[in-house]
Amino acid sequence: MRALEIVSPGSLALVQDLGRPGYAHLGVPPSGALDVAALRLGNRLVGNPEDAAGIETVLGGLTVRAVVSCTAAVTGPPVAVSVDGRETGSHTPIPLRPSQKLTIGRPATGLRCYLAVSGGIAVPPVLGSRSTDVLSGLGPSPLEAGASVPLGPVTGVPSGADVVTASSAPPQLAVPVLLGPRDDWFADARASLNAQWTVTAESNRVGVRLDGPPLRRVSTSELPSEGVLTGAIQVPPNGLPLVFLADHPTTGGYPVIAVVRRGSLGALAQARPGTLVRFHASF
């Protein structure tokens, strides 16, 4: 059987593809890779369709053993990658022979590296997706040492010509947002969002939590629960914003002051605790 053995998962290794959108009305979060561009790139490098499932790691540390010949690629922030102890580098197709071990080091910047493997991770899909949803528990459990994960059939050839330069995750982020739907609940939403925010250690796949000068509400009403989307900046009563990522609940009871532009979500998902964030709002 085409498979990959997990030798060590590192601190957290999850199967992720592009998620299960379309079920929000049933209470099902979208889930899926947080740095979508990185997963798509990894899949292109190994010759997969861009929506194939790979492995999303937090701070690297993943070691896998190839059970069959396959091609692997590691994307996300630049990171050391080795095969049987020999450095190979990230962001490039890496051929693996049976029983060879690939190890992802600890990235110097950023949080999440992606391992794509030819054929894709082929665990059974749940509601059309193989992604692990940490909020609702759908999809496979976090990967554990000794686990064998199936690979699908190879459908394409690894990219030979892709020249990829990996970009480090910056220590400061400028994040473009669109104000609304509830910016009118806050005093001077645009200027307040432009304050200096710091990513906290409580951030996870549900959302990026920020610390900084609390956003002041002008409306003290209770918000009846309403639908929320990935990228929504929700403001709980303590005034400290939370940017929803892929495993967010489908409805929420706190006002959303603004929504992050989709193209900036990957960078936000790579922001380590301590990263400084400013939101730049447009109407």
Next chain:
Amino acid sequence: MRWRRYGEHAALLDCASLEEMSAARATLTEAALDGVTEIVPGARTLLVVASTSALEAARSLLASADLDHPPAGDAREVVLDVRYSGEDLSLVAEDAGLSVAEVVALHTRAVYTVAFTGFAPGFGYLAGLPAELQQSRLSSPRTRVPAGSVAIADEYTGVYPRESPGGWRLIGHTEVTLFEPSAAQPALFTPGLRVRFRSV
């Protein structure tokens, strides 16, 4: 009704009432417009994720729709068998100034509608709870509520689809499976569905 922008690919419709939201949801669902990827009902809102042109079509459809007479849509009704023995049943009765039997009678007599979902896959906020039973959440939520717990909070009743933390007042238990991801219809509770409870 008022539309509010929600990022680059969505808009939020503010409605005056749960009834208006439900009518807008039924109208939009019935129309099945091309380019609409999500219709997410809330208590007083409808979140529509769609292409720019589909959002425009949704906007003009709802502007001219007769929301007092929405399409009936899914007229299914399910009846759930409930053992009324929840941990908070006597508390609910006490706070309502009723006997336990009266609480059960009120809860089983009403016909509920799945207004919106959230909290967990398969969890529905069921509107139609009699006014006498409308009570606040527990001041301190439980860390573990068993799957199948039938509960009430504010203007809603609901059923916990799986074990989870929760702050609603527990009045009973049902054996019915609310969410089965491998089923063709993974969630029993879909917006618009009518629900009744039967004491067993």
